[in-house]
Amino acid sequence: MxxxxxxxxxxxxxxxxxxxxxxxxxxxxxxxxxCGPLTAHERLAMLADRDTLQLLEPDVPSDDPLCFTDGEPYPRRLAQARQATGMSEAVVCARLSIGGTPVVAAAMDFRFMGGSLSAAVGELITLTAETALLECVPLVLVTASGGVRMQEGVVGLMQMAKTAQAMQQLDEAGLVTICLITDPTYGGVAASFAMLGDIVIAEPGARFGFAGPRVIAQTIRQELPQGFQTAEFLLERGFVDLVCPRAVMRERIGRLLSVGVGRGATGKAGPAERVVIRDPDQLAEQDAWQAVRRARHLGRPTTSDYLRMILDDFDELHGDRVGGDCPAIIGGVGRLGGESIVVIGHEKGHNPTDLVAHNYGMPAPAGYRKAARLMRLAAKWGLPVLTLVDTPGAYPGVDAELQGQATVIADNLRLMSALPVPLVTVITGEGCSGGALAIAASDRVLIMENAIYTVISPEGCAAILWKDSAAAPDAARALRVDARSLLELGVVDGVVPEPPGGAHADHAEAAALVRAAIRAELSDLTSLDPGRLIANRRARFRRFGGRPAHPTDSAVALADLGGPR
Structure with missing residues (x-):
């Protein structure tokens, strides 16, 4: 019974x-x-591969720096928490493997004084990070906290800076960090290490924020949006990478870890087929306006189509961590030919509903900030970057201007000029204006046979210079937007051929050609050290409108202009 x-x-x-x-x-x-609550031990057991969990129990005594009492002395409250939970503090540390990748981890437990951040908790989190640094393995943090422990006052507050410094040291060492946000995570934990992982994952329904809803409502009497500070709310606003169900959490984190540390690379894909055309004479001449119409065909594969077909696996990562997740740019991490890679691209869609949902492939500033975040992630993890370009241009709306559209595009161009990993771009459809260039300042820039690349849309050029948008075909020809012309100009390094009838006629064949082209370019680039990559990339763009760049050219030119010698 x-x-x-x-x-x-x-x-x-x-x-x-x-x-x-x-x-x-x-x-x-x-x-x-x-999702109901789990203890810290249950969290670690859920994430760990079988028979890999080994608890770490450093001797970190709790203190009472303020001799605090709120009706009960603080030491008595600590004793009560220990008796109720069987834990010495609000966090448990361990070594374990997740999906075959060895990591060190720390999991917080809300049962112990609300998972509050004390000096002892801060020390345990920091020691865990330092263990990861010493052993050169990833760090996984699981958060559940109401904030800094008030009974320890400013000593507790200092743990925010202390743990943030520990995370920065892991960044400097290029070690993978993943933070799992569970319900609830607030205050000083939310405003320190919880948001500093390379990847931030949240459980469904988890509440997260600096000030809780009750504090906000009682302090400033502000009405809160529906679902305020939930994981789904945060995902929509770009603060977390993904919301993941518990049932697949171990698998998802394991896959991300394996990409980040380069595990699982097979090296069995064989040499890539050389499909890129580099001689303009091997390309048939085509009318520039016809190229524009083909590039805009709604049946052409989108970035999401290509990623599904050319990558061995892919995890989309969301958000710019500032407050937006622009749907006109998608990106994440995956594998190509068994090798880890970061991918970023414009997304349009195939029908009116998709076009509206993705803002017609016109990114807002949040989209370019998301792209920049992913490129910085690639630099830290040492992974090549692939960008796929298909946009009529950056979004020109009032909101975009208010959010600094020009600034974020400029920042991306500067970032790409110094990124220490290989960068390959494929223009798959439209490549218009700075909205395209903002993710295309790469080591190798390829264009598909029926794609275009231009400073402005032919219609825009015609309206400005011809005073008549109907002159768009003439403007397209004058701008030389087609692939053959761009190869002749040296703006692109090669042309990816398309199946008979165009990419829209055979998605699978188009994707196979793109995959082969990318693999061949990356094969050439990955043999170069970061210094040579950056020097060659800068020389590539330095030559447009000037002489071929050499190391002494800038100094000589400056001297010729009367500058300092």
Whole structure:
């Protein structure tokens, strides 16, 4: 006969659930799907590969720096928390493997004084990060906290800076860091190490923020949006990379870790077929306006289509971590030919609904900030970057101007000029204006046979210079926007041929050609050290409108102009 302990009540939908079923489901209610609380030990066990979990128990005593009392002395509250939880503090540290990748991890436990950040908790988080640094392995942090422990005052507050410094040291060492946000994560934890991982993952429904809803409502009497500070709310606004169900959390984190550390590279893909055309005479001449119409064909593969077909696996990462997740640019990490890679591209869609959802492939500033964040991630992890260009231009709206559209494009161009990893761009459709160039200042720039690249749309050029947008065909020819002309001008390094009838006629064949072209370019570039990559990239763009660049050219030119010698 079953006892009352065999059954539990879901705190969200109030359904009675068999306790063992709930445990097998990692605390997720089978009725409503909401994530119930887990202890720190349960979190680590859920993430760890079988028989790999090894707890770390450094001797970090708790202190009472303020001799604090709020009706009960602080030491007594600590003793009560220890007795209730069986833990010495609000965090548990361990070595483990996730998806075959060895890591060190720290998991917080809300049961222990609300998972508050004390001097001891800050020390344990920092020691865990320093262990990762010493052993050159990734760090995984699981957060659950109400904020800094008030009983320790400013000493607790200092842990925010201390843990942030530890995360920065891992950044400097190029080590992978992943933060898993669980419910709830607020205050000083949210405003320090929780948001400093290379990848920030949130559980469904997890609440996250600096000031909690009750504090906001009581302090400034502000009405809060529906679903305020939930994981889904944060994903939409670009603060987390992804929201992941518990059932696949270990698999998802394991895959991200393996990409970040370069595990799983097969090296068995064989040499890439050389498909890129580098001689303009091997390309048939085509009318520039016809090229424009083909480049805009809604049936052409989009970035998401190409990523699905050319990559071995792909995890999309969201957001600029500033407040936006522009749908006109998508990106993430995956593998190409078994090798880890970061990918970024414009996204349009194939029908009116898709076009509206992705703002017609015209990025807002948040899109370019997202691209920049992913490029910095590539630099830290030492991964090549692939960008796919297909845009009528950066979004020209009032909101974009207010958010600094010109600034973010300029910042991206500067960032790409110094990125220490290989950069390859393929223009797959339209490549218009600075909105295209902002992710195309690469080592190698390829264009598909029926794609275009131009400073402005033919219609825009015609309206300005011809005073008549109907003169767009003439403007297209004058601008020499087609692939053959661009190869002659040296603006692109090669042309990727398309299947008979164009890329829209055979997506699979088009993707196979693009995949082969990218693999061949990366094969050439990955043999170069970062200094040579950067020097060659800068020389590539230095030559437009001037002489071929040599190391002494700038100094000589400056001297000729009367500058300092």
């Amino acid at each position: 079953s006892s009352q302990q065999d059954w539990v009540l879901c705190r969200y939908c109030h359904t009675i659930v068999y306790a063992k079923r709930l445990a097998r489901n990692h605390g997720v209610c089978p009725q409503c799907g909401r």
